[in-house]
Amino acid sequence: xxxxxxxxxxxxxxxxxxxxxxxxxxxxxxxxxxxxxxxxxxxxxxxxxxxxxxxxxxxxxxxxxxxxxxxxxxxxxxxxxxxxxxxxxxxxxxxxxxxxxxxxxxxxxxxxxxxxxxxxxxxxxxxxxxxxxxxxxxxxxxxxxxxxxxxxxxxxxxxxxxxxxxxxxxxxxxxxxxxxxxxxxxxxxxxxxxxxxxxxxxxxxxxxxxxxxxxxx
Numbered sequence: 001x002x003x004x005x006x007x008x009x010x011x012x013x014x015x016x017x018x019x020x021x022x023x024x025x026x027x028x029x030x031x032x033x034x035x036x037x038x039x040x041x042x043x044x045x046x047x048x049x050x051x052x053x054x055x056x057x058x059x060x061x062x063x064x065x066x067x068x069x070x071x072x073x074x075x076x077x078x079x080x081x082x083x084x085x086x087x088x089x090x091x092x093x094x095x096x097x098x099x100x101x102x103x104x105x106x107x108x109x110x111x112x113x114x115x116x117x118x119x120x121x122x123x124x125x126x127x128x129x130x131x132x133x134x135x136x137x138x139x140x141x142x143x144x145x146x147x148x149x150x151x152x153x154x155x156x157x158x159x160x161x162x163x164x165x166x167x168x169x170x171x172x173x174x175x176x177x178x179x180x181x182x183x184x185x186x187x188x189x190x191x192x193x194x195x196x197x198x199x200x201x202x203x204x205x206x207x208x209x210x211x212x213x214x215x216x217x
Contacts (some may be wrong), residue, residue, distance in 0.1 A: 124193030130198025
């Protein structure tokens with residue numbers, strides 16, 4: 001199947017599947033990650049088809065919305081790609097990207113590495129920081145009914161994977177437990193460059209947040 005035709009069919013599949021998804025993990029999140037991934041791929045030697053499919057399908061069935069099942073995403077993506085008669089090597093590569101893209105996968109020693117994973121992971125991480133990242137964090141916190149901020153609950157900077165997956169901490173804590181760490185976890189030169197401005201925005205946001213809480217007054 002022609003590259004552009006396959007991508008178009010994947011866009012339709014993903015946008016239809018995620019039409020009622022939580023706002024931080026909906027089609028527009030996917031669309032931004034897809035655009036970020038294509039931008040980063042311009043400066044890397046990578047298989048663009050794998051990059052685009054990985055970006056488009058990376059959250060097709062996010063484990064956090066499926067009782068923590070970390071294999072449902074690769075399964076759904078694999079079934080779709082096989083129905084499109086995509087070759088098995090490409091299917092497997094995209095499934096591995098989905099398995100290892102997330103922040104929580106960093107708690108385990110990675111059994112898979114590729115430049116395509118690096119690109120899609122950076123693209124996804126960029127959408128978790130900056131103005132978009134702030135909006136997504138509070139949207140998800142509201143979706144889960146979490147407190148915005150509670151000074152009596154301190155960030156846990158030494159969480160295990162299980163603690164991270166099961167955390168119910170206030171959303172502000174998430175900045176310290178994940179979002180502010182992402183700048184230094186970028187894989188590509190372009191990803192690192194794009195992360196700088198977004199990181200600075202989050203730092204400025206937190207400074208203003210605490211100021212309005214009266215903490216710096």
